[in-house]
Amino acid sequence: MAQSPFLRIGTRGSALALAQAHLVRRLLAAAHGVAEDDIAVQVIKTTGDAILDRPLSEAGGKGLFTREIEEQLIDGRIDLAVHSSKDMPTVLPEGLGLVCFLKREDVRDGFIGRASATIAGLPKGAVVGSSSLRRQAQIRRERPDLQVVTFRGNVQTRLAKLNAGDVAGTMLAMAGLNRLGIAHEVTEIVAADRFLPAVGQGAIGIETRLDDTRTRDLLAPLDHRPTALALAAERAFLAVLDGSCRTPIAGLAGLDGETLSFTGEILRPDGSESHVAARSGGASDAVALGRDAGAELKGRAGAGFFGPA
Ligand SMILES: NCc1[nH]cc(CCC(=O)O)c1CC(=O)O
Numbered sequence: 101m102a103q104s105p106f107l108r109i110g111t112r113g114s115a116l117a118l119a120q121a122h123l124v125r126r127l128l129a130a131a132h133g134v135a136e137d138d139i140a141v142q143v144i145k146t147t148g149d150a151i152l153d154r155p156l157s158e159a160g161g162k163g164l165f166t167r168e169i170e171e172q173l174i175d176g177r178i179d180l181a182v183h184s185s186k187d188m189p190t191v192l193p194e195g196l197g198l199v200c201f202l203k204r205e206d207v208r209d210g211f212i213g214r215a216s217a218t219i220a221g222l223p224k225g226a227v228v229g230s231s232s233l234r235r236q237a238q239i240r241r242e243r244p245d246l247q248v249v250t251f252r253g254n255v256q257t258r259l260a261k262l263n264a265g266d267v268a269g270t271m272l273a274m275a276g277l278n279r280l281g282i283a284h285e286v287t288e289i290v291a292a293d294r295f296l297p298a299v300g301q302g303a304i305g306i307e308t309r310l311d312d313t314r315t316r317d318l319l320a321p322l323d324h325r326p327t328a329l330a331l332a333a334e335r336a337f338l339a340v341l342d343g344s345c346r347t348p349i350a351g352l353a354g355l356d357g358e359t360l361s362f363t364g365e366i367l368r369p370d371g372s373e374s375h376v377a378a379r380s381g382g383a384s385d386a387v388a389l390g391r392d393a394g395a396e397l398k399g400r401a402g403a404g405f406f407g408p409a
Contacts, residue, residue: 105140106132107318110169110178113143114254119279120304121182124202124322131321142178144169163189170196173307179315181307185300185331186273190339192307199316200306201331203324205275207302207352209235209295210286212259215268217287222246222268229258229267233369237348238295239271240371255280271295275302296350296365296376299334303327326355329383333362333390340394341366347406353390358383364393369407375400 148164229251
């Protein structure tokens with residue numbers, strides 16, 4: 101590596117995070133005609149990586165996976181941080197922003213079943229593992245008889261628990277499985293209008309200091325406008341509703357020509373009730389579309405919808 105690298109990327113150390121950071125490194129090297137070795141990838145351990153024994157929603161939520169990385173951005177020890185947009189809080193530290201989104205991967209969830217290839221085929225009362233409150237609620241809505249258990253750890257840990265027979269099935273994002281080259285494990289791909297995905301699912305987001313024009317200019321060729329517009333709508337929706345991380349929320353936007361369509365959903369944790377709001381409009385209205393759908397659902401849900409605070 102050169103004396104001082106062309107760029108310094110910060111990332112978490114999970115296999116998925118590393119795959120994503122290396123993808124961004126490859127794209128940046130190709131876009132600017134530099135060697136991949138001239139772009140440093142720095143692994144940063146976060147509080148979230150260290151907590152494996154309880155649901156993250158109880159440990160303090162989404163910021164747990166980003167704080168240490170953001171400190172290094174602010175200190176200038178790294179130039180950019182590569183994230184799964186899905187894991188990013190809607191409010192970022194002062195001076196930082198998600199300034200670039202790569203073209204989105206598959207937005208859908210995949211079911212990996214052992215007792216049955218499909219969710220519908222699972223025996224009555226079967227145990228399904230999921231770490232996501234959204235997926236837990238969506239599974240319970242379809243199959244109130246199933247026992248849904250919280251299932252933490254990275255993708256590999258979860259597959260190991262599945263193979264050990266701890267559960268009859270689990271659900272993971274197709275995007276992560278594709279990036280890890282293990283999508284062949286999936287026994288049922290679930291359509292996005294059946295399990296509406298998490299806000300940001302499948303989209304890699306890149307965070308920088310907002311005043312770092314050099315890095316922002318270097319990232320510009322990687323930015324995928326349809327994904328960025330979809331994320332603007334989805335994150336505006338989440339920001340209206342995101343009282344806490346203990347809330348099953350889903351949202352997905354897509355650009356067709358210059359028309360942006362957004363669908364958002366909130367669910368009771370037990371899946372017994374859900375509400376959907378949809379909006380479409382011009383690309384320049386992305387934030388307003390998401391916000392408006394969020395406000396509608398907030399009004400329809402009323403206090404206590406997501407359960408006791
Ligand atoms: N919270 C973990 C997480 N964050 C992003 C992904 C998958 C990749 C993506 O959605 O972009 C995953 C794993 C999963 O949900 O299966």
